Amino acid sequence: MKKSWWKLGMSAIISVSLLAACGTAEDDTAGEEPVVPDTEETETEEATEGATTLIMGTSADYPPYESIDLATGEIIGFDVDIAKYITEELGYELQIEDMDFDGLIPAMGAGRVDFVMAGMTPTEARQENADFSDIYFTAKNLIVSNEEDDISSVEDLEGLKVGVQLGSIQEGEAEDLAEEYGFEVVKLNRIPEIVQELLAGRIDAILMEDTVAAGHMGAQQQLTSFELEAEGEVGSAIAFPKGSDLVEPFNEKLNELIDSGKMEELVLKWFDAQE
Numbered sequence: 001m002k003k004s005w006w007k008l009g010m011s012a013i014i015s016v017s018l019l020a021a022c023g024t025a026e027d028d029t030a031g032e033e034p035v036v037p038d039t040e041e042t043e044t045e046e047a048t049e050g051a052t053t054l055i056m057g058t059s060a061d062y063p064p065y066e067s068i069d070l071a072t073g074e075i076i077g078f079d080v081d082i083a084k085y086i087t088e089e090l091g092y093e094l095q096i097e098d099m100d101f102d103g104l105i106p107a108m109g110a111g112r113v114d115f116v117m118a119g120m121t122p123t124e125a126r127q128e129n130a131d132f133s134d135i136y137f138t139a140k141n142l143i144v145s146n147e148e149d150d151i152s153s154v155e156d157l158e159g160l161k162v163g164v165q166l167g168s169i170q171e172g173e174a175e176d177l178a179e180e181y182g183f184e185v186v187k188l189n190r191i192p193e194i195v196q197e198l199l200a201g202r203i204d205a206i207l208m209e210d211t212v213a214a215g216h217m218g219a220q221q222q223l224t225s226f227e228l229e230a231e232g233e234v235g236s237a238i239a240f241p242k243g244s245d246l247v248e249p250f251n252e253k254l255n256e257l258i259d260s261g262k263m264e265e266l267v268l269k270w271f272d273a274q275e
């Protein structure tokens, strides 16, 4: 969490006066005027309008949840709109950091981001290192392949290569299925890269989420898909560092968003637009 300048300025001033107070009580420098360095004063003047900035980590390879708007270079999407709403309501500035999906929870553990929104599913394994909000959206997993390959069941994947995003729940699901159905799991970092591998025929299929596949299938007519039987729910939730104070206020605002019908508007805006 980055503190705003005025808070830094304030804490500097508070510690200076505490020092001064100690001085008076304990040593012979008592009586000397505490000296507040100039820089601190300038910082406190900027004071009033600064707000604390929260840094959100995401993996902007996942439209419509999050992607980079090619026209502006900005990160946009369903998750971004939700994050903007919640942080604005709670009086925070929002800054977004893009990184590989696999690096998000470690980045949060290292204190480089304050929360994560990346269409992330609150699995048990992740709950060991993160706290999660309520689930705000659910989806299903598909197998996407080139139509000409006639892949229409998990059995058809035997001996083939199936791409997944590294560190995703799809990776785990693919590994489970691979044992049973005998295919190879190819793990890559970014979804567009995985789709390219499929289009180029270097892999035979992708195990990915339906809502995200929809965009790629709309753009590439040669792709087809079938749904996988659910292994577990593919829900998305906001992730926080373990024990974070943000979970409760975020959940409150998240539920406000749902109850007011605004969430439905966002779902229509981002998920219906692609079909």
Ligand code: ARG
Residues within 6 Å of the ligand: 058, 059, 060, 061, 062, 065, 066, 101, 118, 119, 120, 121, 122, 165, 167, 168, 169, 170, 191, 209, 234, 235
């Ligand atoms: N829902 C899946 C998971 O939690 C995939 C999320 C991938 N998100 C992304 N921004 N690439 O593992």
